[in-house]
Amino acid sequence: MSRDFRYLAELTEEFFRQRRVSRSLCIIAEQEITGWEVWFQIEFANFLSQHHSEPEWWREWPVEFDRRREKTRIFCRPDFIIRKKGWRKDMYAVLEVKQHPEAGVCFSNMMKDIEKIAKIRASSLDLRSFWVLGIHLRKPKAELFKMIESRFGAAGLKFHVDDVLIKYIPNSRYAFSMF
16 A cells, blocks of 8 residues: 555545544435535635644646647646645646446546546656545445445456455445545
8 A cells, every 4th residue: 555545545445434423424314415525625624724744735736638648638636635634746646536426437437537636747746656546335245345446447447456455434324436
């Protein structure tokens, strides 16, 4: 498990352990609210701003695509660009966020984000790593792992079990997955 993955996993786990987040997710589930990804991003931004590790972060900061890999669009706006205090000044981790009640749909959307972020121009942003975080309804963890592994295979990517995190969000019907 990479240090970047471990740090982002710690941040997300701590975020989801907050009571107010669980309560909000319960309301989202009870009222069948859709399209709440922006709510999550704002709450997570607030969390990062107050976190004891003092990360530098930017939300939807424009970075250039590599024009050899992406012919139609010029810029990409990752959900979060994060630099932990103590990391090299010019190196960042990207975190893309997806939410969908159905885990399979969520994972497919996460794979599309991996493809998108892989097209960022290296000189535009020096990425240490990039990760995707998906929030979906709970299923047995073994089933979720299989779903993720099959999507990696379909995309022709190597699946590293050490770089996959699946956690149930306390006091809610939701889980989150990161890879």
